[in-house]
Amino acid sequence: METTYIMVKPDGVQRGLVGEIIQRFERKGLQLVGLKQVIASEEIAKTHYAVHAERPFFPGLIKFVTSGPVVCMAWSGRDAISVARNLIGPTNGREAAPGTIRGDFGMDIGYNMIHGSDATDTAEFELGLWFPEGVNDWNQDSQSWVYE
Ligand code: DAT
Ligand code: MG
Numbered sequence: 001m002e003t004t005y006i007m008v009k010p011d012g013v014q015r016g017l018v019g020e021i022i023q024r025f026e027r028k029g030l031q032l033v034g035l036k037q038v039i040a041s042e043e044i045a046k047t048h049y050a051v052h053a054e055r056p057f058f059p060g061l062i063k064f065v066t067s068g069p070v071v072c073m074a075w076s077g078r079d080a081i082s083v084a085r086n087l088i089g090p091t092n093g094r095e096a097a098p099g100t101i102r103g104d105f106g107m108d109i110g111y112n113m114i115h116g117s118d119a120t121d122t123a124e125f126e127l128g129l130w131f132p133e134g135v136n137d138w139n140q141d142s143q144s145w146v147y148e
Pocket of ligand 1: 052090111118
């Protein structure tokens, strides 16, 4: 089992896509183990995207991701990191296949609505960064919740 860090970025929140995005992860069979809305500080945004610090788009990326609320999530499941990346699709929405989140809703490389960890080490780093309080360990068993 893996846990991955997923974040709806300010454009996804502004466009009212939070519910749609959560639904796709739930329907896939991933388990929600962390969820909150925050307005990211410049410090946390720069730490999150540190790998891109030298890229020309970095200042704009930090301005964008701190411009309004983001929705931080942790999702668990077998191979959750790659499963989530496949649901999200490639970075540029214009090139992303229909059926993916970016392919269905995105027209831009910067405004691409959602972040997903790309490897086990980055998932661990990002979960620790955005969820320093930890995530929730709980057993999912929908049938046992149909009748009290
Ligand atoms: P991903 O979010 O698909 O993992 P990434 O890690 O390469 O993509 O880049 C992080 C974010 O930076 C990406 O979601 C959008 C932005 N970005 C990447 N390349 C860009 C570019 N060439 N121009 C503008 N923004 C870019
Ligand atoms: Mg990335």
